[in-house]
Amino acid sequence: MPFSREPHVPGTLDKDGASGPDADQFGGLVHAVAQNRDRTAFAALFRHFAPKILQYCLRLGADRSTAEELVQDVMLTVWLKAGSFDPAQATVGTWVFTIARNRRIDRLRKEMRPAPDPDDPAMIPASLATPEETAQMVQSSRQLQDAIETLAENQSEVLRRSYFLEQTHEEIAEDTEVPLGTVKTRLRLALSHLKRSMRDKP
């Protein structure tokens, strides 16, 4: 049965499509796909994430038909790899982002994205760190979370446009109607706000 005539999973989407991200809800849907090949759950995930993946690809320069192919590719990966989703590692939104990121680098940039292999015997596990190093890592992670949460709105926006949408400084200046120098200053302030302190050279 085609998905579009299947009922929505209750609570997944508002009528106007403005759903609040609900990690547990989406995690449950991914779990249903992994365990039961549940097409209703897949359709609910598709309705929530497909428009976002489409927008992401369009904004990164894909034409409409390429963007749709990417949406299909990403959602097919969600279907096939649902069993590898780990709710302890990431939210569904973050997991979908990483799939979309890898696919569009491959497709739009014709590049392979180098990534570590979690099963690599040469990878150094966190358990090898000394207790002191582990404490530092916990602190570093907490500091970064704090820094991300306390970024000024206009700095976060420049960061988003620069890294997530890959806009040039000039494009950001034009789109947000602020002088180029201000864009550069905000980006520099944002990065210095995030920068790890204490652990490395200034």
Added chain:
Amino acid sequence: MTVPFHHPDDQLLIGYASGQERAGKSLLVATHLAYCPDCRQRVASYEALCGDWLEALPCTDHDGLDALLDRMDGLLTTARTSPEPAAIEPSAADRTCGQLVPEPLRSWLTEPIDTPTDDGSWREISKGVWLSAWERTLSGTTTRLLRMASGAPVPAHRHTADELLLVLRGAFRDEYGSYGLGDVAHYVADTDHYARGASEEDCICLFLLDGDLIFLDEDGNPL
């Protein structure tokens, strides 16, 4: 010290997490991640930020995608995961040298990193300092191995853009400190710095250059 002390800056980490960073520097960042649980955590935090940004994208387009959802129906029935690539068996040469270069770099290399310096895979640029014959240019970044014998100084040079080093074996020293396994040194354009092998065994690094590298003679003139 069991985990790296010197890390890529956050500009590189968020660039890697978002996908904005290109393949050359991503290869160095990703290989550092294999050594560094701390930076893996940081990259995960930046990926989560990007996940939030994905969620926040305004969407108005549903109709066109309903048709796509219909078309995917058949695909879901027939699609199969491609078989996972077989785990890479460390080669005998890797095993005897004891320390395996981690992925993703290992797959890019054509042979173990510590081959004899006179076997044709190394070019001596000054006494005790070699560049690998292995060289890749990825998205405008030139990638090689740099090898420094104990105490050997890298000769004076000028670089016109970013220079990055990742320690794969041994240790080296510069005016900022000492760099061991998995550590990253990042020099921006036109900075003068020195480097000198600082371990008993040869120090071998992944060596990235965005621009040109010009070695200088004793008077500071290009060679």
